[in-house]
Amino acid sequence: MxxxxxxxxxxxxxxxxxxxxxxxxxxxxxxxxxxxxxxxxxxxxxxxxxxxxxxxxxxxxxxxxxxxxxxxxxxxxxxxxxxxxxxxxxxxxxxxxxxxxxxxxxxxxxxxxxxxxxxxxxxxxxxxxxxxxxxxxxxxxxxxxxxxxxxxxxxxxxxxxxxxxxxxxxxxxxxxxxxxxxxxxxxxxxxxxxxxxxxxxxxxxxxxxxxxxxxxxxxxxxxxxxxxxxGPDAVGAVLEGVISDADAARGLARLNFGTSTLLVAAADARVGARARVQLFASDLILATQPAQGLSVRNSIAGVVRGIREDQKEAQLVTVDIGGASVLARVTRDALDSLGLHLGSPVWVLVKAVSLRSHVV
Amino acid sequence: MHDFFGAAELDALRLSLAVATRSVLCSLPAAVLVAWLLTRARFHGRMLFDAFVHLPLVLPPVAVGYVLLVLFGTRGPFGHWLYEHFGVELAFSTNGAALATAVMTFPLMVRAIRLSLDNVDRGLEAAARTLGAGALDRFASITLPLMLPGVLAGAVMAFAAGLGEFGAVITFVANIPGRTRTLSLALYTAIQSPAGDALAVRLAIISFTLGFAGLLIAEWLARRVRHWLGR
CATH class of the missing domain: 3.40.50.300 (P-loop containing nucleotide triphosphate hydrolases)
Structure with a gap:
């Protein structure tokens, strides 16, 4: 200490x-x-x-x-x-x-x-x-x-x-x-x-x-x-987890944290290694149902735990995805049309390549 | 050398070298300490102390010699004490000439050392401190080596200047052949005597050569040390 x-x-x-x-x-x-x-x-x-x-x-x-x-x-x-x-x-x-x-x-x-x-x-x-x-x-x-x-x-x-x-x-x-x-x-x-x-x-x-x-x-x-x-551009949740699966051929790794998993673009990942990723708030997409027919690799179920004012017309939504939380930046308009409020179930969509990842 | 230079010139040269060497060796540690005090220490009367150290630069050398005579003469307070306890006699001796030279060249030395101490990066001392070096250790292992260019430059300058010190020396220890008649005193004596022209020329050549060599060596040393320090 x-x-x-x-x-x-x-x-x-x-x-x-x-x-x-x-x-x-x-x-x-x-x-x-x-x-x-x-x-x-x-x-x-x-x-x-x-x-x-x-x-x-x-x-x-x-x-x-x-x-x-x-x-x-x-x-x-x-x-x-x-x-x-x-x-x-x-x-x-x-x-x-x-x-x-x-x-x-x-x-x-x-x-x-x-x-x-x-x-x-x-x-x-x-x-x-x-x-x-x-x-x-x-x-x-x-x-x-x-x-x-x-x-x-x-x-x-x-x-x-x-x-x-x-x-x-x-x-x-x-x-x-x-x-x-x-x-x-x-x-x-x-x-x-x-x-x-x-x-x-x-x-x-x-x-x-x-x-x-x-x-x-x-x-x-x-x-x-x-x-x-x-600053607003670098806002995003940092998640730490363990690599459970590494596919060097496709350059993808699976990161486990809490009860969720995330597909990460990381060519050099080693199974069992701890890794950290930052999910930029502006890279996240919120949906009211799971993704289908999209190129997005990650579709994680969660619950809205917080909504706060961000800069200009945007809102930052905190979503609990099981043992960890992520931040998503959405417009006020999107928030209204999706009808999101505290406690709403929601799907978080993340492109695997958009993660600033680092294998520790 | 004996063909061209007679015993008088060699005596004067030998004496000048001895006086300048002793004066530099004795005053160098004190000059480093004083430079450190003036640069780093905070104490009352620092300005007064600074002015006092630089006094020989602005006082007539004869006045400095006179003050030394009063203080360090056989009956002066310090001179008497030194003779009583250590049997050291400064008046009319080679050591006395070295003392007069040291006092006159002291400000030169302090100035050169201060300049280089000012340039020592305090951050390096802080780094040494975090690595476990106490105050004296830091001074010896970091500060002193880094201020070495100034210490060497100061020493060589003081040495070269000390070879030719005149006023303070002749006033304090007189003009005794073989004991206090250094180059400049011998030169002065030769000029004063009717048949001394040739001797004066030879002494002047020696003085000129020594001074020139001193300046060259100072510059060369400074370059070497700067290179060694990587600047």
Missing amino acids: LAVTVAKRRGAFDLDVAFEAPTPGIVALFGRSGCGKTTVVEILAGLLAPDPGSVRLEDVVLVDTAAGYSLPAERRRIGYVFQDARLFPHLSVRGNLRYGQKRSPAAPHTIGFDEVTELLGLAPLLARRPYTLSGGERQRVALGRALLSQPRLLLLDEPLAALDASRRAEVLPYLEALRDKLSIPMVYVSHQFDEVLRLADYVVLMEAGRIVAAGGIHEMSLRPEFAAIV
Whole structure:
């Protein structure tokens, strides 16, 4: 458990947040630029003192202003991967990696040099100097350096924000590998939802120095506060399930979640793997009877659980499809002509190819 | 060398090198500390301290030499104490010349070091902190190596300037052959004597060569270190 209750005033900016996130796993601090995410991680790292506040990780108190206690940053054992990597320019990649390792406590070494270089593909870079590395390579070295300091918590402050799309695609799989192979709790700061979608277990939505909602990623994706942050085009429920059937020849996989299944276009799916998909609200079609004679691959029965005002003439309908919910954007006119209201049975139609899917 | 340069020139050259070396070696750690205090530390009277450190740049060197004579002369408060406890005599000695040179070149050194300390990315120090490095450790492993270009530049500049320090040296430790008669003092003495023209020319050539070499070495070192730091 990572329990955070902190406030900080910096000039006109005012931060006041409290959340408790499960550990291990990845907690995403998600919000627009300037909402105070970095301030939170700086306080977690001990680089910034909260005005009043306390931070507790498992049974270790990191800071508690009420008790007048603050563990110095250099003794917190919290790895910090900065947006700009911050590799030491006078040291080689190897020197950078060893820097934190040499200063970590001798006893509980959970991750070794070879394991880290293997996991992050750093072996060919060891003798190089930071200024010869690409942006993606720098972030991988920064990750390795933080890991080798044997952290009990890893802070990732927009580690991909300074990279272009292809570099981001290069680093993301390494982050996923870390999450899956190590049991180090992580706090991941981002304003890019696709990163959060791929990585996070628990999402803290922030806006203007406040937490507007916090919880599991499925639950958060249904919230109006989430829509307010990502904008209308990216609104859509995130579903997590298990691949029960993979048809590589046709490039289709069957994703099971709750009591429902979904056909997903995913060529590389592996049976038994966990996967996440986001169903964009504007890609969903609602019908009062099952689909026939349509190209739509998914036709799922559900019940209307909520209707809320969206932008302009549209309405967002929350449909419970058995153990999970999805969001569909329909016009007010369509809503009226279908006669949908709370409790109405409804069919949700989803094209398999329209899913932003990711196999975890 | 002995064919062209006589004992007087070699003596003066040897003395100048000894004085400049001692002065740089002794003042460098203090200059790093003062540069750090002036750049990073917050304390009352920082502006006064800053002005005090830079005083030798604007004071007449003779005045600095006189103040040193009053304080570090055999009967001066510090000079007396040093002699009583350590048997060190600064007045009219080579070490005294080094002290006068150090005081005069100190502001040069501090300025060069401050410039490079200002350029050290505080974010790297924060990163070192999260990796478990305490304050002294961070300074030694991150800050100092990154400010090395400035430290080296400051040292070489101070060394080159120290070879020719005149006013403060002649006032504090006089002009004693073999003990305090450095290059510039020997040059001055040669110019003052009726038959000293040839000697003066040779001393001037030595001074010119040393100064020029110093500047070249400073530039070369700075390039090497910048390259090493990857800039």
